[in-house]
Amino acid sequence: MHRLSGSVLAVFVLVHVLQHLAVLAGAGSHLALMEALRTIYRWPPVEALLLLCVAIQLMTGLPLAWAARAPAQRWARFSGLYLLVFLGIHTGAVLVARTGGIDTNIYFAAAGMHAWPAAAFFYPYYFFAVVAVTIHMGSALARRQPLPRKRRFIWRCAGAGVLLSALILAGMARIDIPAPYLQPFVAAPFSAKLSSGTSG
Numbered sequence: 001m002h003r004l005s006g007s008v009l010a011v012f013v014l015v016h017v018l019q020h021l022a023v024l025a026g027a028g029s030h031l032a033l034m035e036a037l038r039t040i041y042r043w044p045p046v047e048a049l050l051l052l053c054v055a056i057q058l059m060t061g062l063p064l065a066w067a068a069r070a071p072a073q074r075w076a077r078f079s080g081l082y083l084l085v086f087l088g089i090h091t092g093a094v095l096v097a098r099t100g101g102i103d104t105n106i107y108f109a110a111a112g113m114h115a116w117p118a119a120a121f122f123y124p125y126y127f128f129a130v131v132a133v134t135i136h137m138g139s140a141l142a143r144r145q146p147l148p149r150k151r152r153f154i155w156r157c158a159g160a161g162v163l164l165s166a167l168i169l170a171g172m173a174r175i176d177i178p179a180p181y182l183q184p185f186v187a188a189p190f191s192a193k194l195s196s197g198t199s200g
């Protein structure tokens with residue numbers, strides 16, 4: 001169940017993470033690409049399948065991490081545990097915001113990186129999510145390989161994840177965030193300035 005739902009989810013996650021590279025060309029490019037991809041992953045049957053896969057990952061991940069005690073399983077274990085927490089918070093936040101009528105676009109995702117102290121949470125939160133995805137997928141793909149080969153492959157995946165993360169975060173850090181998206185992250189004296197249009 002974990003491998004099957006993980007494989008379906010991996011297709012979305014690969015496209016989803018690579019799509020965030022578009023932010024390097026500006027928020028407009030990211031918004032246009034996300035709008036096009038939404039016609040697929042927000043189509044109710046597809047989104048229902050995607051959310052079912054997330055739920056299965058959350059339910060099956062913890063017992064698997066508990067059971068995975070062999071040294072060869074430690075990459076899958078630690079990356080998986082991080083992804084459990086990340087997926088729970090990330091998917092939950094997107095769904096709650098959407099029911100509140102918020103457009104959960106790149107401004108929504110990046111806002112926390114543009115306000116202190118929230119930025120201290122959001123930078124490592126996204127950074128390790130992308131790295132954990134590449135490590136987790138790498139350890140799944142190399143699970144039948146001898147240990148030294150598996151180790152080398154996972155290090156390469158981790159390196160690719162670090163590079164991908166750094167590029168996405170650099171892009172997200174550079175865009176201007178509209179004031180309403182920043183509002184929940186700024187302290188009261190600054191909120192007043194923001195609502196009068198002087199977010200700086």
Ligand code: HEM
Pocket residue numbers: 013016017020034038041042047050051054083087090091094103104105106108109126127129130133168
């Ligand atoms: C820098 C990293 C990431 C950013 C900036 C990001 C941003 C976003 C945004 C903006 C949405 C809302 C999409 C929409 O409204 O159309 C979203 C949804 C989602 N993301 Fe991410 N994401 C990141 C990484 C990940 C990773 C690593 C995973 C999985 C491990 C993931 C899983 C999901 C899922 C399952 C949804 C819900 C899709 C839906 O039902 O519409 N994200 N993400």
